[in-house]
Amino acid sequence: MKPVAFDYVAATTVEEAVNALREPGAKVLAGGQSLVPLMNFRLSRPSRLVDINGVASMAHIEVRERELILGALVRHQQLVEDPEIRRSLPVLSRAAQHIGHWAIRTRGTLGGSVAHADPAAELPALLVALGATIAVVGPEGTRELTAEAFFEGFYTTALAPSELVTQVKLPLPQGAVGFKEVVRRPGDFALAGAYVERLGSGGAVTWFGFGDRPRRFSVREWPSDPEDRRHVWVELVRNVPVEERDQYKYELAVAVAEESYRDAGGEE
Amino acid sequence: MAQAMRPQMMGARVSRVEDPRLLSGQARYLDDIQVPGMLEIAFVRSPHAAADIIYMDLEAARQYPGVYAVLTYDECPVWLWDKATYEVGQPVLAHGEVQYVGQPVVAIVAEDRYVAEDAAELVRIDYRPRTPVLNMRDALHDQPHRVHAHTPNVFFHQEYQTPGFDEAFRQAPHHLSATFRTNRQTAVTIEPRGTAAMIDPASGRLTVYASTQSPHRMREDISRLLDIPEHLVRVVVPEVGGGFGMKANCYPEDIVVARVAQMLRRPVKWVSDRTESLLSDVHGRDDIHDVEVAFDADGRIIAIRDHLMADGGAYPAYPFSGAVGETSLAARVLTGPYDIPHLATVIDCTYSNKTPLGAYRGVWGPIASFIQEGVVDRVARYLGLDPAEVRRRNLIHDDQFPYRNAAGMIYDRGSYRESFEDALALIGYDEFRRQQAMDRQQGRYRGIGISVFVEPTAMASSEAGSVGYESCTIRIEPSGRVTAALGLGPTGQGHETTMAQLIADELGVNLEDIVILHGDTDSAPYGGGTGGSRSGPIGGGAALVAGRQMRERLIKYAAHLLEAGEEDIELGHGEAWVAGVPERSISIRTIAETAYTNVRRIPEGLPIGLEVTARYLPKRPVSFSNGTHVAEVEVDVRTGIVRVVRYAVVNDCGRLINPTIVEGQIQGGVAQGIGAVLLEALNYDENGQLVTTSLLDYLLPESTDVPQMIIQHRETPSDGEGGIKGMGEGSLIASPAAVANAISDALAPFDAFVDTLPVTPDMVLAMVQRKGA
Amino acid sequence: MADERSVVELTVNGRPYRVEVSPRWSLADVLRHRLGLTGTHVGCEQGVCGACTVWLDGEPVRSCLLFAVQAAGHEITTVEGITPAEGLSPLQEAFHRHHALQCGYCTPGMLLTAEALLRRNPAPDEATVREALTGNLCRCTGYQFIVDAVLSMRPSGGED
Structure with a gap:
């Protein structure tokens, strides 16, 4: 169970990441908790991995009056532990607690879960439940999609191959x-x-x-x-x-x- | 220093001597063995359940940079085949056809595993698929066809019945029938299998590192199959990360690795990845039992009839088929701890296009217990009696020991009734029944399941081979420190501690002055290895016999050197002294120095040095441990989720060597039993593809799936050495039945019984809906 | 795709290493086979069993799901790094005392998860301990003695 060889690009900015993703067969590496097992099984065979863990601008947690803005690199364990999130959107912390196990949550990212689109995953469903919007960036620039439009089916999303999920806006629920x-x-x-x-x-x-x-x-x-x-x-x-x-x-x-x-x- | 002051090591809760190296990450498992120039192997495995091999193109793989060799059957024409017993054997690399998904076809030898897997993808094989044989009941009748054209699918058939069975069965006032099904499981040791081999440059001997339970048997297999004289093969078993019976076999990969080391004269290693493990480690528990029971109005069971069927997979695992083990032993202990006079069994083991069936902890036991305890609960519910009461009416009485069961097995003395009553008290059985009735009114479905078990241990023949004895060599070094070697193959049981405890008592030396060696055929005396709950009673017996012989020798020395009578010598704390005159003492160290270096002072008639080898063969062909497990579960009838909430065990394995280690074994086995009932199944699809090839599909119990257990011991000594009985498997023999019965009990308002393992949420929902609330 | 190697600088157990790696080599493989730190075990290579758990900047992670190249610039801690130069750590002693290990294969991962928990929460209750350990599979012990060992580390000595 060893992955196919790939070339590795460590991006430090969104632009670098998007540029690196232009290469056919390139794939984003965020937490890697779903992607790397698939690579180890050789079911996923990217020719290039674009590691976005060093993109500092995608790790933000911002609580506004009516919404919570989360960078795609926010880790599941941060969703569990961050006091601001626990206060403003407790259901997010509670749901995140159910994702995998501790060592998975320390690496796994919100953006990764969204892009992977497992129909049994907690976070994509919460985004749909709350009517969240998902920001993606690609060679053509940035666009925002509603969660409902983003998730298209089993492990399929509206994300183009060279696009990257950058952040998620969650409206704080009224009820x-x-x-x-x-x-x-x-x-x-x-x-x-x-x-x-x-x-x-x-x-x-x-x-x-x-x-x-x-x-x-x-x-x-x-x-x-x-x-x-x-x-x-x-x-x-x-x-x-x-x-x-x-x-x-x-x-x-x-x-x-x-x-x-x-x-x-x-x-x- | 009176004799009474000697610390008694046997029975003490000694912390294990193995632990420090394991806790600090210093232990060496198979994949930790790395020597310069070592190559690694990846296997190309069959993607088909059944197919003819039409054509193979290996050229691209052979040309791939970093590849050293590509082997097919032609380079390694070796068969795992016990021709005296079976019509069929397995070529270590497929020969013209494949018979199960995961069967090794081609071996790639490369500079590392990454490169080997790259090259494996370049192998092109054209297959002509055949219709696979997947259904046991069809296979019995050679439908849809034979797995192996030259021989019927039924490869083992046996019938037995007690005299007068038909009449007794017919005349009984009540009858019930049920079909019990256990689905394929496997051991899933957290350390996968692996083998490494190299030619010793100095001697030219072949050294094989093997993650196995039976070092000497592995040496014999390699020697015979590769035609290398035994003295030119050394098998070394490093730290082994779990075995549970699964590492008792010789596997195709073991032979290929050894062959590659011979061919290339390079050190080489293969370590299974998890998918390979699930595909190619022996499977277990693929059984169907069609059972009928006859009983009287008081719940006394008169007769059991059982058609036992097991799917042995594509080939008999080497050198024994788990299907034969699971059925033929189950048939002999099917009446369990109950005094049931009549038994009739028919056994059929069949071939299929699935992975070979081998041993998994308990082998036949979890299946037999599931049936025997399921039968008792069905009788109880049919008659409107409490299941505990029906057990009381059927349990063997103390005055019946030694008891000959309906299949002719002799049970030595145990605490059948006492352990049963103790276990009910431990869980608070009567109180539970009162609470259960109230809970049901509130829509909470809790149930309690009882499993009274017998565990045949220390058998003359078991998965550890037909070697009924074990050997122990004890050497007291010139320093007075003790080295003892046994032929065991521990996989986490703590033999270095328990064997040292036994020897410490015999020799009167401190535990920390003893080192136990095992798992190296160059240093360990010939033995059967570990399996079939034999290491404690037989290995321990050998340690005791060797210890006693050495003790006698030490006493002779001490009497001679202290000028006292042998009968007056006492041993303890590394010293020998004259009873009642502690100042007349001599250290074991001085005795050892004398024995090795001051040979003129050696007592007449004794050899130079302090070394003995003893072999111990128990007089009884088998010794039965016993006990009772009681499980309490809560079933959520809306979701089908079952939680085991309380668990009590009363265990009797004769005299305890180390109660803490025994408790660890019990807790681990109960966890596996919970897995067996609620989580674990190897599933094949209609094409014979194994669909559970990762630990996301094959679910193991986690820390939250296992409740706190209450454990009590009883000690009914065996009449073997030390009064020790075996206990490695009893916990997994008993626990599936306890948990399954608890679910049946919880679902009694729905008139449901668990008859298939595992019980998945959809099955629970179906049971609830079938009968309506 | 060429399997090109590059040099990365890793910090493992406080010690700096320069090591040539292929991007596809897992951190577990590099720790074990390049740095000789074989206390980290590999049991499934898909992030389920937890035997390969190490710390990345003090947080437990799966070293089978992290490429060694990704570890550059981070502090890696393995079981060797939480073992004192002499003897055993208090948690390791507790495992020894409570018979919290049998075959030992899952043990390094268990220790790293438990130690990380205790550093965050020195007095966890049993449910918290069990929840934290769900990501570390043990096939031998049935978990009870492991849980007992971790609970015994509380200032109250195991009492709730």
Whole structure:
């Protein structure tokens, strides 16, 4: 399990990185916690790795009145530990705690998770749940995409081969956001997970862990009766197509949505 | 210094002498062996479950810079084949066909592993795929066809039944039937397998470093298969990072590595990566049991009938097939600790296009326990009786020992009933039952599972080979320090500590003055190695016998030099003295000096020097350890997630050498049992591709999956040396049944039983939904 | 793609090294096979087992998922670096006392994770210890004695 040979470019600025990425077969190396295993399996065979860990301008954490701005190089463990993030967007810290294990979180980056677009990952789903925007830069310049537009399917995004995720803007939610996922072991990718936002009498549910990407559904009014809410979950989740062997996940989805709903409401 | 003041090492919680080197990163495992000029091997493995090899183009690989050799069967025409037992053997590199995904086909020898893997990608092989044989029940009937055209798929068949079985079974008032399925698992030692080989430049001998449990057996295999006289082969086992039975075999890669060292006269190494491990380490536990049980209205079990089937994979693992081990032994201990008079078994082991089945800790035991304890719980639920009560009614009574079970196995004395009652008390069984009823009303599904187990240990024949004895050489050096060598192959069990404890007591020397050698066929006396829970009772027995012989010699010296009677000499703290007259003493060091350098003072009749070799063959063909595990689980019926929340063990492995080490073994085995029930499965798709080729797919228990365990010991001594019984496997024999039964118990309101391992969340949800809440 | 080598300067356990590497060589391979620091073990090369855990600037990371070229300019610490010149560290002693290791293969990674935890949180509760160790697989011990050893390091000596 050794990777194919590649040439290595350590970028120190976004411009250097973008330039280096023009080479066909080049790939960005951020935390490397998903990419390097794939390279070790020789499933990913980049001819050039553009290491962006030295790009200082992409590691920022900025809390504004209405939004949280995070550089793509912010590590998962920073999301867990940073006091500003814990205060302004606690659900982000809580969700990040569930990513992999400690040694994975110390390296793994927000931008890497976003670009990798694993449908079972916690962060892309939260970006969809909160309506975040993702800034990317490429040879043509910078553009911003909504999370919903960015994630296109299984491990596929709107990112062009020579583009780079630079930062994420997360609007701070007006309402309360709950989080729940089902895993077989801590740190595993979720079998099913849900964020539920409660704002006034309505809100939204965002599921992940099944289907090809995180899916968000608005709900105008939450029924107060748990049994009625169950019908809402059952109705909505059927909009997420899954493979035959994952049919059972609809059950899990209903369970996590309800728990996430209660989590958002501070109910037991 | 009275005799009573001597510290008794046997039974003491001694911290291990192995630990400092392991803790400081100084230990040397196989991949740490690096010598100048060492080459590395990567294997090209079969991507097909079954295919003919049409054509191979090796030229590009051979031309790749840094490549030293590319080998196929033609360069290494060696078969792992026990022709006396099996119609089929495995060529170490595929010969004309491939029979499972991961089978070694071509070996690339290169300057390092990176280059070797580059060149492996350049090998072009044209295959003509065949329809793979993947389903055990079909394979029994040679469907869709034979794996090996010249011989039927069933390669082992055996039938047995107790006299009068049919009548007893027919006349019983109640009958139940169930099918039990265990899915493929494997040991997943955290250190993968590996082999290194080199020609010793001085002697021209072949030295093979092997991550194995049986050093002498490995030497024999290499010697025989490569036709090198045994005295010209040395096998050295470095630190081994876990074995669990999986490292008891001789593998194709071992032979190829040795052959390459011979061919190229260069040191060479192969270390398995994790994907190779999951593909090519022997698998275990691929069994189906069709079981029927007959019982009376009180829950007394009268008869069990079982059709045992195991998928042995494409070839019999060398030199023994795990499928035969898993079934034939399960059939002999299927009644477990219960007094069940009648048994009828039919065994069928089949070939398939999957990785060969070998040993994984417990081998047959986890399967037999899963069935035997599953049967008891089914009887209890059918009759509306408490499962603990049904066990009480069936357990063997103390006055029945030595007990001959329905398959003819003789159980030596144990604490079957006591350990069972102790374990229930330990977990608070009655209190749990009260709480369980209340929990259920609140939608919480907790369950308790009991597993009373027997563990055949110290068997004359086991995966460690047919060597029923073990050997120990003890040498007291001129300094009075002790060197002892055994033929064991420890993989983390702490033999350097436990064997030293036994010898320290015999010789009256301090533990730190003893060094235990093992794992080098040049220094260790011939032995069977480690496996089948034999090292404690048989290896320990050899240490005790050798220790006693040396003790007798020391006493003769002391009596002679102190001018006292032998019967008056006592030994301790590195000294010998006359009982009651401690000032009349002599140090072991002085005795040793005498023995080596002052030879005129050696007592008449004794040889020069202090060295003995003893071999110990237990009188009994097998000694049974026993005990009871009780697991408590909580099942989330909305998500299918199961948590093991409490766990209690009462274990009886005879006299304990080191209780702490025994507890470590138990805790590790229970964790593996939790993995076996909740997480671990090697899955093949419909094309025979193994789809669980990484540790993201093959899930191992993590620290949060294993609860705190409460462990109690009982000590019913064996009648072998030291009263020691083996215990390496009992924890994994018992734990799957305990956890599986606990899940069944939690899901009793849904009328569900676990019949397949592992139990995944989707299976739990299906069990809940099938019957409705 | 040519497998060109370059010289990198690494700092491992406080000692500077100049070593010629290929960009594709993992830090684990370079530590083990170029610098002779074989206490770091390799168990899966995909970041799951944790046997190769080392510290990068004091934080636990997987050395199988880091290329050695990336470690230039950072402080790397391996099990050899947390072992005193004489004897064992207090945590290593605790592992010894509690029988927190059997085959020893996962042990260096376990020690580095546990030591990093204790330096951040000298009095973790059992759940915290277990959570921190989830990324280090052990096949021998069932984890209990490892958890006991780490808990014994608390100022209260293991009591909650």
